[in-house]
Amino acid sequence: MNRLEELIRKLNFKKATLAYIVISGILLLLCLLSIAYVSRDKISMAIDYQRVSDTFVKEGVTDRLRTQLQKLASDSKDINNVVVLDKNNTIVFKTNNNLISDKTRLQLIPYGVGSGYLQDSSNPDQLYKVVKEENMILNKDYIPNDQQAWQAIEDELTYETDFNSKKVYLLNYLMDRSTQSKVLMIRTANPIPYAERLLEITGALLGLIMAIYWIGLALWVYKNAGRRKLNASLWGLLILITNLVGFIVYLIYKQNNRTCYKCGALQSRFNAFCSHCGTEIKESCDHCKAMISKEDNYCSRCGSKVDRFLGGNEK
Numbered sequence: 001m002n003r004l005e006e007l008i009r010k011l012n013f014k015k016a017t018l019a020y021i022v023i024s025g026i027l028l029l030l031c032l033l034s035i036a037y038v039s040r041d042k043i044s045m046a047i048d049y050q051r052v053s054d055t056f057v058k059e060g061v062t063d064r065l066r067t068q069l070q071k072l073a074s075d076s077k078d079i080n081n082v083v084v085l086d087k088n089n090t091i092v093f094k095t096n097n098n099l100i101s102d103k104t105r106l107q108l109i110p111y112g113v114g115s116g117y118l119q120d121s122s123n124p125d126q127l128y129k130v131v132k133e134e135n136m137i138l139n140k141d142y143i144p145n146d147q148q149a150w151q152a153i154e155d156e157l158t159y160e161t162d163f164n165s166k167k168v169y170l171l172n173y174l175m176d177r178s179t180q181s182k183v184l185m186i187r188t189a190n191p192i193p194y195a196e197r198l199l200e201i202t203g204a205l206l207g208l209i210m211a212i213y214w215i216g217l218a219l220w221v222y223k224n225a226g227r228r229k230l231n232a233s234l235w236g237l238l239i240l241i242t243n244l245v246g247f248i249v250y251l252i253y254k255q256n257n258r259t260c261y262k263c264g265a266l267q268s269r270f271n272a273f274c275s276h277c278g279t280e281i282k283e284s285c286d287h288c289k290a291m292i293s294k295e296d297n298y299c300s301r302c303g304s305k306v307d308r309f310l311g312g313n314e315k
Contacts, residue, residue, distance in 0.1 A: 005226075013220050020216065024209045031202040039192050041077060048072040049172065049185065056174050056183055061092065069183070070095050078187040080169065087180030099126065099169070099186055106184070118171060128171035128186065214243055221250055228254070229265035229276050 036043065052072055055065045061084055073082045073095035081100050084093040089107050094100055103122070111119040111127055118128040174183040222236030238246040257266050265276035273279065290301040297306055 045076040081186040083184045
């Protein structure tokens with residue numbers, strides 16, 4: 001225990017805190033950059049999709065929109081088809097022919113009540129899981145491997161007896177309510193490589209950073225309380241249990257008391273002498289007799305200059 005206390009007393013918390021912030025920042029940045037790198041295709045797809053959405057809302061179905069849709073489909077490995085439908089669900093534009101082939105109409109109907117899936121009325125073996133725009137990147141189907149993704153979908157439709165014969169795709173769609181035209185983006189849930197492992201590493205790193213912060217704050221208070229001649233073990237344990245709440249209480253406690261300028265011990269503001277070394281820590285004003293501290297140059301009550309004499313010499 002004595003060796004541990006000696007180590008804590010010798011520890012330079014300013015340098016340790018700086019190193020902690022720099023190293024933690026670098027490690028977290030590396031994790032984020034790694035996640036962004038392996039997710040670059042999904043991020044690029046989301047950006048292109050947002051551009052398509054903006055153009056569709058502002059201009060409708062135009063040549064510019066068709067060009068953007070063609071780029072969206074060609075740049076992403078996940079997209080099987082991009083289809084534009086008019087109000088009668090007639091296909092007016094499409095990219096690729098992976099699923100749609102030579103169809104001229106595409107009629108999607110709900111598959112089950114509240115299931116979140118749609119079904120092609122002319123091809124009941126294909127299901128489309130509707131995905132909101134904000135979930136394009138952080139979709140749960142992108143995180144696990146292929147087997148886990150398929151199992152998750154299977155669990156959602158476990159009540160279907162003919163589910164094994166169906167193929168499930170992800171579907172994003174835009175709709176112009178004034179013209180009833182729609183843009184459908186049909187894609188496959190290809191998991192992001194190493195995404196699950198990177199998320200595990202990032203979570204473990206965040207846990208480690210939080211643990212170091214939690215223990216480090218308790219150690220700093222332990223050291224600081226020891227310098228102030230307080231019960232260091234008690235304050236350190238309080239911070240270890242309550243963390244920030246206890247730290248605020250400690251700061252308030254220090255603020256409401258005074259520190260002996262000679263030995264550093266924390267004293268009650270009403271003490272005239274230090275209870276640890278006996279040094280006088282309060283004086284009285286010669287003019288109004290109000291209590292003043294050793295550091296005061298003027299009286300806080302009457303404003304008179306404080307004159308201090310020791311052996312006949314002003315000090």
